[in-house]
Amino acid sequence: YVIEASKDIDYLNGVSTLDLVKIQRHILGLEDLDSPYKLIAADINADNKIKASDLSQLRKLILGVITDLPTNDSWRFVDADQALTLDLDLEDVNYAIELTNVTNDLMSNDMVGVKIGDINESASTNSFSTVEVRTVGELILTSTDAGLTAGERHRVDISATAFNDVSGMQFSLAHEGLTLIDIESAALEFSELNYITREDITSVSWSNSEQISSQDVLFTI
Numbered sequence: 001y002v003i004e005a006s007k008d009i010d011y012l013n014g015v016s017t018l019d020l021v022k023i024q025r026h027i028l029g030l031e032d033l034d035s036p037y038k039l040i041a042a043d044i045n046a047d048n049k050i051k052a053s054d055l056s057q058l059r060k061l062i063l064g065v066i067t068d069l070p071t072n073d074s075w076r077f078v079d080a081d082q083a084l085t086l087d088l089d090l091e092d093v094n095y096a097i098e099l100t101n102v103t104n105d106l107m108s109n110d111m112v113g114v115k116i117g118d119i120n121e122s123a124s125t126n127s128f129s130t131v132e133v134r135t136v137g138e139l140i141l142t143s144t145d146a147g148l149t150a151g152e153r154h155r156v157d158i159s160a161t162a163f164n165d166v167s168g169m170q171f172s173l174a175h176e177g178l179t180l181i182d183i184e185s186a187a188l189e190f191s192e193l194n195y196i197t198r199e200d201i202t203s204v205s206w207s208n209s210e211q212i213s214s215q216d217v218l219f220t221i
Contacts, residue, residue, distance in 0.1 A: 005077035014123025036084035048090035168207035
């Protein structure tokens with residue numbers, strides 16, 4: 001007999017740019033993930049390795065470029081009796097429990113559910129779960145007020161009055177009647193992989209392995 005479990009819905013449950021930051025820091029050796037289950041959660045594309053391609057796929061999910069993970073489920077279930085350590089080889093993880101010569105009831109075969117992409121364990125597992133507060137205050141982005149003329153290209157510098165010790169941010173920008181052409185790097189490094197525009201809404205996910213403080217222009221739209 002083989003016992004397996006599956007759950008493949010709500011890929012964004014518990015997933016945010018904060019998880020990207022944690023995976024990125026682990027890859028660079030700045031802050032190792034502290035649980036073998038977090039290592040499983042960080043293997044976004046299920047190739048049994050944690051590398052830059054996992055970051056790329058998770059960011060696409062966050063930005064809505066993809067709505068599911070093409071090579072992984074939203075949850076993976078691990079044999080609870082398997083002794084996992086922080087130096088485990090992901091290829092050795094048991095995602096099924098095999099039973100042989102069953103002659104009586106065996107009621108102690110349990111599995112541990114791992115939400116893929118949720119490194120900080122913020123996923124809701126039932127309707128009574130509470131929303132995690134991920135900040136200690138507000139980060140207000142600002143720009144200089146200006147009149148925009150139809151048919152002309154304009155540059156808008158974005159700053160923040162208190163951009164201190166920030167390693168990631170995620171937001172959506174509504175710009176009805178305007179076409180966003182590009183987001184250019186300034187104090188923050190941006191590329192076309194950090195944002196996507198659908199009609200009049202641009203979704204942004206920026207992360208960095210180190211915390212950044214800046215009083216200068218962060219980026220230019």
